[in-house]
Amino acid sequence: MIEFHQVHKTYNAAGREIPALKATDLSIQNGEIFGLIGHSGAGKSTLLRLINRLENPSGGRIVVDGEDVTALSSGGLRAYRRHVGMIFQHFNLLSSKTVAGNVAMPMELAGALSRTQIAARVAQLLARVGLADHAMKYPAQLSGGQKQRVGIARALATDPKILLCDEATSALDPQTTGQVLQLLAEINRELKLTIVLITHEMDVIRRVCDRVAVMDAGEIVEQGTVADVFLHPQHATTQRFVLESEHIDEASQRDDFAHVEGRILRLTFRGEATYSPLLGRVARETGIDYSILAGRIDRIKDDPYGQLTIALMGLETDVEAALAMFHAADVHVEVLR
Amino acid sequence: MDALLTRFFPNVYWDEIWQGSLDTLWMIAGSMPFTVLIGLPLGIVLFLTGPRQLLAQPTFYGVLSFVVNVLRSIPFVILLILMIPLTETLVGTSLGVAGAIPPLVAGAAPFFARLVETALREVERGIIEATQAMGASLSQIIFRALLPEALPGLIAAVTVTAITLVSYTAMSGLIGGGGLGDLAVRYGYQRYQPDVMFITVVLLIVLVQVLQTVGDRLVVFFSRK
Known part of the structure; x- marks a missing residue:
């Protein structure tokens, strides 16, 4: 050590x-x-x-x-x-x-x-x-x-x-x-x-x-x-490094998202969850609609992960139900807007 | 052939030219080892104690550097004369080949030391760092990394110094040092015999060319970059 x-x-x-x-x-x-x-x-x-x-x-x-x-x-x-x-x-x-x-x-x-x-x-x-x-x-x-x-x-x-x-x-x-x-x-x-x-x-x-x-x-x-x-x-320096590594320009992304309706979420899947058909299931069962704004499916060392930025459109109660389903599936959810 | 030589070079005594050439070679061969023996460690010390180096010692480096500069700024003709008493104590005479060697070494060693310092500075710092990281001692860093890596540069330094010694030996002719320079002064200058002057100059040019060519070949042979 x-x-x-x-x-x-x-x-x-x-x-x-x-x-x-x-x-x-x-x-x-x-x-x-x-x-x-x-x-x-x-x-x-x-x-x-x-x-x-x-x-x-x-x-x-x-x-x-x-x-x-x-x-x-x-x-x-x-x-x-x-x-x-x-x-x-x-x-x-x-x-x-x-x-x-x-x-x-x-x-x-x-x-x-x-x-x-x-x-x-x-x-x-x-x-x-x-x-x-x-x-x-x-x-x-x-x-x-x-x-x-x-x-x-x-x-x-x-x-x-x-x-x-x-x-x-x-x-x-x-x-x-x-x-x-x-x-x-x-x-x-x-x-x-x-x-x-x-x-x-x-x-x-x-x-x-x-x-x-x-x-x-x-x-x-x-x-x-x-x-x-x-x-x-968490730290601004780290966030910059991550954005750089994903070739994302923060300002232009913010502009792009401004035209999108609904709630904007960032979902992080890790391990097996990365490959499960969760989004489709959530949409069918709750009746919400979604569109994928940005995303990346990759590995950290040997572990697969997925990180998707999506917009959720639908009734407020349906959106809440969808969020509950994400939580139940161990998907990390950040509400961006 | 003999007739031709006599016609174009009426004043040249060929056995004297032969002896003068030998003397010049002896002066270089006699002074070069001492120059390296003194100049190489001096150059290594200059390098190691220099700014931002392994044993950086600003005051020590400043003093040593100043002494080297002083020795290098004295014109060699003056150094020859200044050195006469010391030369007599060291080799018993200030004349001939033996008498020329101490001033030649005194003139060439500081010059060679500077060239060594420069050659060592050409070695990438990273190589010293990598050698340190392997757990090398100071002497291992010097003998196993620095000197082998600087070898082409050091050979070039020896070449340049040997050529400088050629011109110094010619000057030592002024105070009775023997060699080709001595002939040029006594016959070419004092008796105004341009044919002797011409022959000595040609021989000196040939000598310098040979030294430079051999040096360049060795540098290429030892370069791995």
């Missing part, structure tokens, strides 16, 4: 104190994929780098599996960092080393394994990330997605318990992003690895994370399970 207790970080730039992270409490469970989302400058990169102490906190305590990592000696810190893998937006592979050389590097630096042991482990790691045929190539000969796979293999070399992902898919095209995210999810399951990732894309969070924290101006403004945060965003 990674715990932050009142951790804060201020930078000293040109004599002025700039707060990068305000006093923050946070706990990340073992084995989960925890996402941190925020715009650039929100403090997510600082928070991530505090975990492996690439940044030192200005105050507070960071406790990982019961050990206070803010109090480590320099030798202790180096040993601790071997249990925390990290991958980067720009991969940060050594251009002077082959793919195999890059993956071998953390093990060579640790000095605990023999040459043959390292070679065997490199082969195994490269096979796991699907790059067995590229061992002797140099990073410059690889595509972005392949480079990130090398980065992942390298990060896993010393058998870490935690993997930090610093905007790991931001430099990749959408298809490659999907493949890298899938690989991360697989590794998380296979190795029971805790993954902390930062991103500015809600889509990345939606596809792989279990829980998410939303950051704005150096603090966490909202956190919870991805489904809760994604489907019912």
